Structure formats: C-alpha cells, structure tokens
Amino acid sequence: MAMRSFGWPRSLHGETLFKVLLATVIAVPLVVFVLYPLIHILGRSFQTPEGLGLANYAAVLGTERFLRLVYNSFAVTLTTTVVTVVLAYVFAYAVQRTCLPLKNLLRLIALVPLFAPSLVQAQGLVLLLGRNGLVNRTLGTDFSIYGFWGIVIASILYVFPYAFLIFSAALATADNRLYESSRILGANRLRTFLTVTLPSSRFALIAASFVVFTLVITDFGNPMVVGGDYSVLATEVYNQVIGQANFELGTVIGMVLLLPVALAVAGEKWVHQREYAQISAGSLPLQLRPDRLRDTVFTVYALLICAVILMVVGVVIFASFTHLWPYHMGFSLRHYAFDVQNGIQPLWNSVYIGLMAAGIGVAATGLAAYVIEKFATLVRAPLSFLCIVPAAVPGMVLGLGYVLAFNKPDTPLSFLYGSLLLIALCNVYYYHAQGFLIASTSMKQISSSFDEASATLGASLLRTMGKITLPLMWPTLVGIAVFFFMRSMVTLSAVIFLITPSTQVAAVSVLMLEDRGAVNQAAAFSVCIMAVVIIALLMARIILNVLGFRHVTLIR
Structure with a gap:
C-alpha cells in the first residue's frame, strides 16, 4: 500500500528487482571464479612452515x-x-x-x-x-x-x-x-x-x-x-x-x-x-591508386x-x-589411430569443454554487456571493472588459483575439481574480458531509441530483450561463441594445472607427446585440433548465412 501511495507502478519494482538480479548473476561468478582464486594465490605466496611471512x-x-x-x-x-x-x-x-x-x-x-x-x-x-x-x-x-x-x-x-x-x-x-x-x-x-x-x-x-x-x-x-x-x-x-x-x-x-x-x-x-x-561526417573514402x-x-x-x-x-x-x-x-595414417594413453579422448574432451565454454561465455559476457550498457545503476562502474579484470591475469596464474581454491574438500564448490566443467569455466573467465569487450562494443551500436519505443508501447524489460536486443545481437553472439570455442580448443597455459588423466585435453596432449619425443603423434593431435576449429568456423558461417548475416565477419 505504501508503494501505491507514491504512484509507483508494480511493474517498475519488478523490473528494478530484475535488474538487481541480473547484476548479481554477473558479479557473483566473477568474484568466485576470478577474485577468489587470486586471493588464494596471494595467500599461498605468503604461507611458510612458520606461518605467514x-x-x-x-x-x-x-x-x-x-x-x-x-x-x-x-x-x-x-x-x-x-x-x-x-x-x-x-x-x-x-x-x-x-x-x-x-x-x-x-x-x-x-x-x-x-x-x-x-x-x-x-x-x-x-x-x-x-x-x-x-x-x-x-x-x-x-x-x-x-x-x-x-x-x-x-x-x-x-x-x-x-x-x-x-x-x-x-x-x-x-x-x-x-x-x-x-x-x-x-x-x-x-x-x-x-x-x-x-x-x-x-x-x-x-x-x-x-x-x-x-x-x-x-x-x-x-x-x-x-x-x-x-x-x-x-x-x-x-x-x-x-x-x-x-x-x-x-x-x-x-x-x-x-x-x-x-x-x-x-x-x-x-x-x-x-x-x-x-x-568524420565529411570524410571521403580513401582511393587506392595502383603503383607497379x-x-x-x-x-x-x-x-x-x-x-x-x-x-x-x-x-x-x-x-x-x-x-x-x-x-x-x-x-x-597410423598416427591418427591415436594408440597413445587415453587415445583420442583428449580431443573429444576439448570439444566438450569448447561447447560448454561457448554456451557459458555467450551468456556471461552477453548479459554483462547488456547490464552495463543498458542499465544506469550505481554498480555499473565497479561491475565494468570486474568484467575486464581477467585480462590482467595470466592463464597459468588463474589456473593455479583454481587448483588452490577448488581442490579442498571443505570448499562448497570442491565437486567441480577434476571435472570438464571447471576447465570450461576457467577458459570462460580467462577470456572473459575479450568476450565482454566484443559484446559491449556491439551493444553500444544499438540505439537506446529501440528500448524507449518498446517501453512506450508497454513492453516489459524481458520482452524488450527477447524481441529487440537479442535479434540485433545474433551475429555478435555467434562470433563470441566461436571465439570461446576456438580459445578453449587451443589454449594451454590456463588449463595445464587442471587436467587429470580423465580430463586430459588435446592441447596438453600435444605438449606431453612433444616432450617425450613422439613428434608424429603430437603433430596428428595438432592437425585434429586445427580441423575441429575450422569445422566450427564453417558451421558458424553457415548459421550466419541462414540467419541472413552473410557479410558479418567472424574473426575481427
């Protein structure tokens, strides 16, 4: 009743709650999967047999x-x-x-x-x-x-x-x-x-x-x-x-x-x-003149x-x-039989990790860009800073932080350790800043007049997201998915400390095979990784063509 006395529509409070919820959904994983591991690394660096020092x-x-x-x-x-x-x-x-x-x-x-x-x-x-x-x-x-x-x-x-x-x-x-x-x-x-x-x-x-x-x-x-x-x-x-x-x-x-x-x-x-x-508005396109x-x-x-x-x-x-x-x-062709430890499973593990990273990465960076670019809130500046913090963290450092943070039985998220999901999350938050900047740049190009017109017609925030923002962002989101998949297939430093015999990935297999002198098998794994990435690019290109975005480039 108190709210009605001020003439505030019930839907306004619902949208405010929705905005807070979205901001929380973005911020909490960044704290858990970026800041929390870094705190563990910092603390471990001061840990000695005699105590902290x-x-x-x-x-x-x-x-x-x-x-x-x-x-x-x-x-x-x-x-x-x-x-x-x-x-x-x-x-x-x-x-x-x-x-x-x-x-x-x-x-x-x-x-x-x-x-x-x-x-x-x-x-x-x-x-x-x-x-x-x-x-x-x-x-x-x-x-x-x-x-x-x-x-x-x-x-x-x-x-x-x-x-x-x-x-x-x-x-x-x-x-x-x-x-x-x-x-x-x-x-x-x-x-x-x-x-x-x-x-x-x-x-x-x-x-x-x-x-x-x-x-x-x-x-x-x-x-x-x-x-x-x-x-x-x-x-x-x-x-x-x-x-x-x-x-x-x-x-x-x-x-x-x-x-x-x-x-x-x-x-x-x-x-x-x-x-x-x-x-500028008065600029003329550069005319290239042939010169033999x-x-x-x-x-x-x-x-x-x-x-x-x-x-x-x-x-x-x-x-x-x-x-x-x-x-x-x-x-x-004998090296493509993969008669090595774990066989071809590391390649499939990499594909599974890449697909998970693509889905999670699109959701995480897309929502983060939407909240920061479309919502004028007090948490906008700190949330934006938190989104780009991973760019300053080396992959090996983040991966080591995951080992220290999640390899503890008393940690609520300890069940993630030793799983493909944790490796996928590590890849997502290692490359989070790049994915966020791609999404944010694309979001800036969508005029706020679309949101204003939708609100004037009585559409809810969620409906505006689904009917206006998402269709305009499709090419960018597909590109971000390809980006996270590609990086997950080829990255090495971020996951080197997280792999186990059951979660071995292809890029690490290449390193280990090369290290023990099995150059042919290492080369075969590398070729398979490149083939999978190229297939993913072709599939994404087909998807964009079907959606009508023939002139959109996937790698910018």
Whole structure:
C-alpha cells in the first residue's frame, strides 16, 4: 500500500528487482571464479612452515636464478614485440593500403596460427630446424633452433595474427582528403606516410605492442618446446608446481608475472580511452591508386610472410602423415589411430569443454554487456571493472588459483575439481574480458531509441530483450561463441594445472607427446585440433548465412 501511495507502478519494482538480479548473476561468478582464486594465490605466496611471512619472496626474488629468469623473459618479450609490431604493421599496410592481389587469401593465411595451439609454431620450427629437422638432414648441417632465438621466432609466429588484426582495423579506413592535400603540397610517399598514415595509427601501434607483450610474457608452450636451457618466468611456474610440487614458490613467481601483465593491460586501456575517431561526417573514402613498384614490393613481402606461416604449419601437417619422422618419410595414417594413453579422448574432451565454454561465455559476457550498457545503476562502474579484470591475469596464474581454491574438500564448490566443467569455466573467465569487450562494443551500436519505443508501447524489460536486443545481437553472439570455442580448443597455459588423466585435453596432449619425443603423434593431435576449429568456423558461417548475416565477419 505504501508503494501505491507514491504512484509507483508494480511493474517498475519488478523490473528494478530484475535488474538487481541480473547484476548479481554477473558479479557473483566473477568474484568466485576470478577474485577468489587470486586471493588464494596471494595467500599461498605468503604461507611458510612458520606461518605467514615474506620468506617465500625472499627465497625467490633475491636469487641469481630469478634475476636471470626476469632478464630472459623481458629479453624474449621485448624482442618479439618490436619485431612482431614491425612485421605485422607492414603486412597490414600491404593488405589495406596497396593494390595487393588475392587480399582475402593472404589475410586468411595470416590468421592460420589462431586456429592451432600456441606451440604448433614451436613444433614446426623443431621439425624444420631442429637437430633432426629437414634443414639439418638435407644439408648435413648441425644448426640448432633451441634457445633464445627459437623462442623469439616461435613467439612471433604465434602473436603475429593478433597484431595484424589490430593494425588491419586501424588501416582499413582513412580520410582521402588528407592524402590528396599531401599530394597537392608535393609530399612524396615516404613523407606522406610519416606525417599522415603513421600518426593516425599510433594508438593501434601502442595497443598492439601491449597485446603482444602480454601474450608473449605469459606463454609457456613455445618456450617449453624450443627453449632448451633458456628458461623464462612462465616455464619456471610450471616447473615449480608440476616438477617439484612447490606451490609456494610457484605462486610467488606467478604473482611476479601478474605485475607486468597488469601494467600492460592498464596501459592498453589508457590508450584505448584516449583514442579518437579518424573518420568524420565529411570524410571521403580513401582511393587506392595502383603503383607497379610499390604493389610489387608489398606483394613479394606479403607472399614471404605467408610462405613462412604455411611452411611452419604445413610441416606439422606433413609430419602427421609420415611413417616415422624423420627416418621413414613414407605416407602413413597410423598416427591418427591415436594408440597413445587415453587415445583420442583428449580431443573429444576439448570439444566438450569448447561447447560448454561457448554456451557459458555467450551468456556471461552477453548479459554483462547488456547490464552495463543498458542499465544506469550505481554498480555499473565497479561491475565494468570486474568484467575486464581477467585480462590482467595470466592463464597459468588463474589456473593455479583454481587448483588452490577448488581442490579442498571443505570448499562448497570442491565437486567441480577434476571435472570438464571447471576447465570450461576457467577458459570462460580467462577470456572473459575479450568476450565482454566484443559484446559491449556491439551493444553500444544499438540505439537506446529501440528500448524507449518498446517501453512506450508497454513492453516489459524481458520482452524488450527477447524481441529487440537479442535479434540485433545474433551475429555478435555467434562470433563470441566461436571465439570461446576456438580459445578453449587451443589454449594451454590456463588449463595445464587442471587436467587429470580423465580430463586430459588435446592441447596438453600435444605438449606431453612433444616432450617425450613422439613428434608424429603430437603433430596428428595438432592437425585434429586445427580441423575441429575450422569445422566450427564453417558451421558458424553457415548459421550466419541462414540467419541472413552473410557479410558479418567472424574473426575481427
């Protein structure tokens, strides 16, 4: 009765309750599956036999080995970042700013590493340049790819498509008036590039640098395969936890690894907030003018990059069909019989995990984007921050946190430990920030006038979501589902501590087979992973075509 005296409709209170409920549904899992594991890692890093203290940090941070690991990690990461940014920028420029033939094919080839586990690049390098690689056996040389440069080259191939996607988006559009003005004023091509093109893409350069830095410093698949005696922080976390069961020192190094990643993510967000639109209402589309010399040079460059990518991935595919690499190179399908421990089950486990992650990820990130973009509430800012926190957490750190948080009988969620569902949840919240940003960006493009018109016609909030927002978001949601499925199929660092004999996944099987020298079986698993990802992309493409979204791209 008191509510009616103020003239508040009953439906208004129902919608308010619904908004609070949605916000809670989003926030609680983020706290449980992101903050809760991180708190456990932080607490374990201070745990000593004598109680809480700084002894673990003192035992790690002051040693010569730790300083060498830090130096190695930053040497590899910074070198990879600089080289990758230059190579990817030039490749994106060739695709977007020159009259390059077969652009779509070259763009697709550049994205091939996204479809495979991160260590496929290292696999290919070992098969090509390892001690028993094609180069050494063909030329009779004794070249070794193991060590610093092996990690750098494998990492460049791993992160190249991420940088290319950022640069490609930045260079896809431009105001033709600026280039016409430069040409009229007599500026040559180099001066135009330095004064017009490069400044307009500076935010993309910084953002790509941060993204590449984060991916490389947290990757341990490539260093494990081609690192040899050259250890980095990520491999040390693995060795401390898996090799020596030393969780305390592992968590200390994990916390140290968390710091540069968090700073890199914060830097990328700072740059993103200051980025401004390059295209205004009066802008004219950029007109590409054919130039034989320029187009020939960039075509040769693009073909060389694509040739390297195809050669490294192609040799893995080739090895999977040989009888016994490199001694018996005859054609054979015997490695696809998967006569190894657990057989083909790890691949099916990965598919199940990917499907669960796709469903949960779409629901989690889609609802989060809807609540934050459509509801003006007091919790909007902290909830938005909570949604992007996972971007600052390395996969190995989050996975280790899950072991510490959920592997306790007295924990209410302990039943999840050792299940495929927990691995799927780990993948969802490891990649939550990326999925949320995709959904949020798409949600921003839906005008609020649709919601206002629906409310004016008397439709409830739930009906508006179902009849207006959801149909407009279908292409984005399908893309997010594909994103979570792909990442779950190929990710390694986030799940390496969570697998058991019954929950083995394909990407980890590749690492273990490679580690014990079963290169043919490892290659076969890698090929199967790539095949499953490509099939998923084709199925998603068919779904979008059936829904009438033929021109929507799945990988942006």
